Amino acid sequence: MTDRRTTIKLVIAAATALPALRARANYKQNLEPGASSPGSLRQFEPTMQGYGPDPDLVRAYEKGAFWPLTLNVQQRQLAAALCDLIIPRDEHSPSASAVGVVDFIDEWISAPYPQQRGDRVTVLRGFAWLDEEARHRFGQPFAKLHEAQQRKICDGICDISRAPAALQEPAQFFAAYRNLTAAGFYTTLAGRKDVQYIGNVALTHFDGPPVELLKKLGLS
Numbered sequence: 001m002t003d004r005r006t007t008i009k010l011v012i013a014a015a016t017a018l019p020a021l022r023a024r025a026n027y028k029q030n031l032e033p034g035a036s037s038p039g040s041l042r043q044f045e046p047t048m049q050g051y052g053p054d055p056d057l058v059r060a061y062e063k064g065a066f067w068p069l070t071l072n073v074q075q076r077q078l079a080a081a082l083c084d085l086i087i088p089r090d091e092h093s094p095s096a097s098a099v100g101v102v103d104f105i106d107e108w109i110s111a112p113y114p115q116q117r118g119d120r121v122t123v124l125r126g127f128a129w130l131d132e133e134a135r136h137r138f139g140q141p142f143a144k145l146h147e148a149q150q151r152k153i154c155d156g157i158c159d160i161s162r163a164p165a166a167l168q169e170p171a172q173f174f175a176a177y178r179n180l181t182a183a184g185f186y187t188t189l190a191g192r193k194d195v196q197y198i199g200n201v202a203l204t205h206f207d208g209p210p211v212e213l214l215k216k217l218g219l220s
Contacts, residue, residue, distance in 0.1 A: 077143040093194040104184035126173030
């Protein structure tokens with residue numbers, strides 16, 4: 001978790017604070033038992049000026065060490081299901097949830113800073129919409145659906161340019177969540193390996209840039 005918390009400060013946020021998603025009108029009035037709820041959207045305030053000191057990089061921090069975490073058990077199950085639809089396990093790498101992306105997202109949306117607070121509203125209301133839509137179509141919350149059923153719901157919101165007007169706000173949620181999932185996954189060792197990133201590796205020697213590259217740049 002230390003690496004991920006440090007990364008929060010370094011990653012350029014792919015997801016910006018989006019307008020709060022509207023759930024269905026009947027969902028607003030009568031939240032079905034067991035559905036994911038946006039909760040109280042409690043406002044955490046920083047306890048220090050600015051962003052505070054850097055974390056101790058040789059210390060192992062427990063989850064929730066910096067601020068109260070947001071997601072409950074049911075929301076974490078939904079978060080994992082959606083992460084794994086976006087980045088599933090394949091022959092090259094594990095799934096997003098398997099490398100701790102749900103923890104990354106929970107930390108991100110629980111942070112007390114303006115962008116993260118906006119993302120918290122977006123994610124929680126997006127989760128509520130997914131659960132309501134899943135119950136409306138298939139009679140169960142999103143996390144309990146078969147993958148094919150989950151995909152049927154997400155197919156309508158996975159591309160803002162193709163989403164109908166009634167699904168524009170859920171589509172904005174999906175875009176933000178997809179960016180958070182990718183940010184979490186590709187800052188892990190597995191994610192860096194998946195894109196063949198070779199930085200941050202100690203070298204015993206350095207032979208200089210390849211001759212072919214120097215020729216191409218006119219430097220040889």
